[in-house]
Amino acid sequence: MARRRTRGRKTSRRKRTRKTFPWFKLALVLLLLAGAYVVWLDIQVTSQFTGKRWSLPARVYARPLELYAGSELSPQLFAEELRALNYRPVSSVQQAGQYSRNRETFHVMTRPFTFWDGEESARNLRVTFSGKTVAQLADRNTGKAISLARLDPVLVGSFYPAHNEDRVLLQLKAVPVSLTDALIAIEDRGFYRHHGVAPMAILRALWVNLRAGGVVQGGSTLTQQLVKNFFLTSERSLVRKVNEAIMALLLELHYEKDEILEAYLNEVYLAQDGRRSINGFGLASYFYFDRPLAELSVDQYALLVGLVKGPSYYNPWRHPERARARRNLVLGVMADLQLISASEAARAKTQRLGVGSVGRKAINTFPAFLDLVRRQLQTDYRDEDITSEGLSIFTTLDPQVQWGLEQSLQGRLNELESARGVEPGKLEGAAVVTSVQGGEVLAVAGGRNPKFAGFNRALDARRQVGSLIKPAVYLTALEQPERYTLATLLDDSPLTWTARNGDVWEPGNYDKENHGEVPLYQALAHSYNISTARLGLELGVDTIVSTLHRLGVEQKLNPYPSLLLGAVEMSPFQVTRLYQTFASGGFVTPLRAITAVLAADKTPLQRYPLNVRAAIEPEYAHLVSTAMMYAVRQGTGQAIYHALPYERSVAGKTGTTDDLRDSWFAAFTGDRLGVVWIGRDDNQSTGLTGSTGALRVWRDLFVQFNDSATIQATAEEIEYHWIDPATGLLADAACLDAVQLPFVPGSAPQQHSPCARGRGALPAAVDWFQELFE
Amino acid sequence: MTLIKWYRAPILSAGLVLLIQGCSTPVHYPPRDTRLPPPVIEQSVPAPAPLPTPQVGMPQPVPVPPPVTKEQSPAVVALLGTAEQQANAGDLEAASASLERAIRIDPRNALLWHHLATVRLSQGDAPAAEQLAVKSNSLAPGNTVQQSRNWQLIARARRAQNNEKGAVVADQRARELAERQ
Numbered sequence: 001m002a003r004r005r006t007r008g009r010k011t012s013r014r015k016r017t018r019k020t021f022p023w024f025k026l027a028l029v030l031l032l033l034a035g036a037y038v039v040w041l042d043i044q045v046t047s048q049f050t051g052k053r054w055s056l057p058a059r060v061y062a063r064p065l066e067l068y069a070g071s072e073l074s075p076q077l078f079a080e081e082l083r084a085l086n087y088r089p090v091s092s093v094q095q096a097g098q099y100s101r102n103r104e105t106f107h108v109m110t111r112p113f114t115f116w117d118g119e120e121s122a123r124n125l126r127v128t129f130s131g132k133t134v135a136q137l138a139d140r141n142t143g144k145a146i147s148l149a150r151l152d153p154v155l156v157g158s159f160y161p162a163h164n165e166d167r168v169l170l171q172l173k174a175v176p177v178s179l180t181d182a183l184i185a186i187e188d189r190g191f192y193r194h195h196g197v198a199p200m201a202i203l204r205a206l207w208v209n210l211r212a213g214g215v216v217q218g219g220s221t222l223t224q225q226l227v228k229n230f231f232l233t234s235e236r237s238l239v240r241k242v243n244e245a246i247m248a249l250l251l252e253l254h255y256e257k258d259e260i261l262e263a264y265l266n267e268v269y270l271a272q273d274g275r276r277s278i279n280g281f282g283l284a285s286y287f288y289f290d291r292p293l294a295e296l297s298v299d300q301y302a303l304l305v306g307l308v309k310g311p312s313y314y315n316p317w318r319h320p321e322r323a324r325a326r327r328n329l330v331l332g333v334m335a336d337l338q339l340i341s342a343s344e345a346a347r348a349k350t351q352r353l354g355v356g357s358v359g360r361k362a363i364n365t366f367p368a369f370l371d372l373v374r375r376q377l378q379t380d381y382r383d384e385d386i387t388s389e390g391l392s393i394f395t396t397l398d399p400q401v402q403w404g405l406e407q408s409l410q411g412r413l414n415e416l417e418s419a420r421g422v423e424p425g426k427l428e429g430a431a432v433v434t435s436v437q438g439g440e441v442l443a444v445a446g447g448r449n450p451k452f453a454g455f456n457r458a459l460d461a462r463r464q465v466g467s468l469i470k471p472a473v474y475l476t477a478l479e480q481p482e483r484y485t486l487a488t489l490l491d492d493s494p495l496t497w498t499a500r501n502g503d504v505w506e507p508g509n510y511d512k513e514n515h516g517e518v519p520l521y522q523a524l525a526h527s528y529n530i531s532t533a534r535l536g537l538e539l540g541v542d543t544i545v546s547t548l549h550r551l552g553v554e555q556k557l558n559p560y561p562s563l564l565l566g567a568v569e570m571s572p573f574q575v576t577r578l579y580q581t582f583a584s585g586g587f588v589t590p591l592r593a594i595t596a597v598l599a600a601d602k603t604p605l606q607r608y609p610l611n612v613r614a615a616i617e618p619e620y621a622h623l624v625s626t627a628m629m630y631a632v633r634q635g636t637g638q639a640i641y642h643a644l645p646y647e648r649s650v651a652g653k654t655g656t657t658d659d660l661r662d663s664w665f666a667a668f669t670g671d672r673l674g675v676v677w678i679g680r681d682d683n684q685s686t687g688l689t690g691s692t693g694a695l696r697v698w699r700d701l702f703v704q705f706n707d708s709a710t711i712q713a714t715a716e717e718i719e720y721h722w723i724d725p726a727t728g729l730l731a732d733a734a735c736l737d738a739v740q741l742p743f744v745p746g747s748a749p750q751q752h753s754p755c756a757r758g759r760g761a762l763p764a765a766v767d768w769f770q771e772l773f774e
Numbered sequence: 775m776t777l778i779k780w781y782r783a784p785i786l787s788a789g790l791v792l793l794i795q796g797c798s799t800p801v802h803y804p805p806r807d808t809r810l811p812p813p814v815i816e817q818s819v820p821a822p823a824p825l826p827t828p829q830v831g832m833p834q835p836v837p838v839p840p841p842v843t844k845e846q847s848p849a850v851v852a853l854l855g856t857a858e859q860q861a862n863a864g865d866l867e868a869a870s871a872s873l874e875r876a877i878r879i880d881p882r883n884a885l886l887w888h889h890l891a892t893v894r895l896s897q898g899d900a901p902a903a904e905q906l907a908v909k910s911n912s913l914a915p916g917n918t919v920q921q922s923r924n925w926q927l928i929a930r931a932r933r934a935q936n937n938e939k940g941a942v943v944a945d946q947r948a949r950e951l952a953e954r955q
Contacts, residue, residue, distance in 0.1 A: 066849070066875075066878070066879060068847060068848065068849035068879070069847075069848065069849075070847050070849075071849075071879075116871055117868050117871045117872060117875075118868075145848075147848040147849050147851065147852040148848070148849040148852050148853065435878070435881065436881065437877065437881035437882060438874070438877060438878060438881060440878070585912050585913075586912070587905075587909055587912070595874075596871070604867070607867060607870070607871060609870055609874070609894075609902075610874045610877065610890070611902050611905065611906075612905050612906060612908075612909045613905050614905060614908045614909070614912075618912040618915075670882075671881075709881075709882065716915040716916060
């Protein structure tokens with residue numbers, strides 16, 4: 001009722017107010033709505049633009065190459081490292097990232113780089129080689145010798161976020177002026193004058209395009225383009241155009257021109273690499289030219305700027321002619337605006353496109369190693385931090401060792417298959433190489449195809465280790481010097497062992513023979529199963545298990561007698577952890593793939609420090625290493641010296657499992673430890689022993705190194721005696737087969753062997769130590 | 775006196791490199807011995823004499839190859855200097871990084887491991903410091919000076935872990951070794 005009445009009254013007034021009032025109200029509402037909308041856009045613009053603008057993938061770097069006089073490095077490997085870093089060979093070095101070579105002498109201008117411990121500035125170096133060593137290192141500017149210099153590290157991979165956008169962030173002050181000049185000239189000539197939108201620019205663009213007979217300029221400003229990429233979808237509609245214009249105006253209202261330009265330089269889409277999109281000029285420079293933006297020439301800047309219009313249409317690999325025409329057009333505009341001289345433009349136009357090879361765009365060069373890095377990172381970082389926070393991850397990867405390992409594994413597996421008539425591709429392999437004292441992982445092979453990022457056998461293939469376990473048994477014995485020494489005779493006659501439940505165990509030797517009484521060091525060197533099993537049973541399987549845990553084996557181990565002969569499954573990486581303890585002289589040394597992590601702003605975030613834990617007394621580590629040296633000199637590992645020089649000191653152990661399913665070799669020099677496994681994914685027989693398979697891969701790799709360091713220095717409490725291996729007793733000059741063995745003081749045999757007939761003593765090795773110091 | 779100065783005076787004697795260990799008192803290191811340091815004898819492990827009689831058959835294995843007497847590389851000396859500066863400026867983490875970099879270049883230099891142990895102790899990680907000092911010992915057979923210093927460090931690390939009994943034993947070892955010099 002009331003309503004009706006009211007309405008009636010209103011109707012009567014309507015005549016007077018109809019013309020003005022509703023329109024005013026509507027306009028007000030619309031204005032308010034529009035205002036609210038603008039405020040909403042404004043919030044969007046400011047919140048997104050001020051906060052973090054991009055998620056940045058983590059970058060993973062190899063170890064930097066350290067240069068110093070006396071370092072072992074051949075000119076050839078040095079040149080390879082420079083190539084991996086995309087340093088360019090020139091006749092005369094002018095700028096960072098260039099080098100020249102005159103036989104043994106290199107001139108190198110290094111790139112500046114921020115490491116965990118600070119910035120390494122660009123240096124103008126002269127590096128002189130002598131054979132396979134760096135003889136001299138000097139600063140070319142001052143002529144003075146330099147004690148130490150670091151190259152920038154090779155980028156070996158990145159961890160990408162889900163949307164696969166990749167970029168290398170640039171700061172405007174680091175962007176060459178020629179590039180921004182060219183960009184503004186082509187894309188938005190009024191950039192520094194307009195307020196975000198430039199109506200006149202559209203008209204001018206029309207005019208320019210007409211004059212040039214094609215589309216040279218677009219009508220939208222850099223700000224509008226940025227807004228479009230940054231906040232909006234790529235749909236073409238009027239609404240979007242309006243939004244774009246409003247947001248562009250807002251952006252200009254809040255931010256300086258330089259901030260907007262910097263954002264543009266980092267945002268613009270410049271290429272597609274498979275699923276990965278290449279955004280920003282920083283990364284585009286690496287993508288197209290394999291080097292940082294600062295090292296490009298003007299024709300290259302022009303090409304990059306030209307690509308903004310259509311990275312796919314002007315793709316310099318697929319459409320080189322279009323790309324060249326576009327580049328030359330940009331150069332022409334630059335000359336017209338007197339950004340470059342006419343002669344400069346003419347010269348630049350004759351340059352080749354100069355893009356790198358397409359094939360080199362594989363994102364992650366060493367997937368197996370990166371897998372290890374990622375796993376080690378995951379204990380400290382969340383996944384989204386790894387892929388979006390722009391971390392710089394410094395690793396221990398040595399590219400030269402990694403390349404060597406990949407070639408050795410692939411080459412040897414091919415060779416083994418063809419020599420043995422195995423179906424090609426059936427054999428698989430995996431390997432880990434570390435530094436002996438620091439436990440740094442230098443290289444990882446997860447399979448024979450090094451680029452395959454799938455199953456990582458180095459970390460995940462857990463296979464029986466066979467005889468690789470034996471050094472732990474012998475160590476346990478040697479740690480009781482009153483009972484066992486390297487000269488103690490072990491019984492290798494047939495053994496039958498009955499478990500409490502009645503199960504019978506009769507281990508046999510690989511050669512199906514029994515060897516009677518053999519000195520302990522030879523039993524290990526020749527990898528005799530029976531004497532090892534008997535020794536292990538004497539010591540107690542539980543004791544061996546606890547030794548293995550002490551040596552760094554983390555997995556649960558069942559104390560079955562078969563453990564003594566290696567019936568336990570481990571990955572190559574786990575085996576490496578075990579052998580690391582032997583190699584480092586008795587210290588459990590965590591295997592590190594990462595040394596440090598930097599945040600996106602290059603501030604130190606975390607370091608992975610070097611730590612060790614004493615696990616074996618040095619003298620026992622020395623005794624067991626000696627036995628492993630005999631394994632390589634005289635035992636199952638002899639084939640090493642078919643290729644390595646005889647004076648090279650190597651200690652190691654072969655491993656072969658039942659039916660020749662697994663072929664293992666674990667061995668170390670004074671510098672590096674390598675563990676190699678060969679087997680088949682279907683766990684069938686490979687037809688290979690540790691010696692005929694894995695050892696060959698190890699040898700192919702280590703023959704490339706010049707590991708001159710001796711195996712862990714002698715422990716203090718050690719004395720040497722000449723021993724007759726036939727009896728394990730003291731020898732003299734009459735014993736022709738005598739060997740010199742180390743003993744813990746007081747543990748050496750007292751009796752002389754029957755061969756010793758008083759023909760004069762062998763040189764006393766016992767007192768060399770005192771003689772030197774008294 | 776800076777470390778560098780000390781290291782620039784290596785005295786070659788009887789095939790051994792004698793180095794005088796620098797012993798400044800850096801601000802951020804815990805107090806340590808300030809007496810003039812005795813010479814440190816670098817790694818010196820000679821091989822057992824070879825067989826004098828002509829051998830028949832295969833050559834004898836050489837379990838312990840001849841000693842490598844290497845002069846302290848300038849690179850390592852430079853990094854030690856950097857580490858010392860960093861430690862004195864209170865940046866122990868950077869000092870550790872420099873020492874680890876030096877160890878990468880010369881992994882069996884007992885002195886570097888000793889310094890790393892010292893820095894780790896200053897950082898408050900006594901268990902790690904103790905282990906690193908043990909490692910340094912294992913790389914310095916026959917080098918009683920280095921060993922004595924390591925045992926002093928082990929004693930301090932053990933005290934920091936409230937292991938007084940162990941510390942007394944370590945002190946004792948340090949004294950015995952010092953007396954043998």
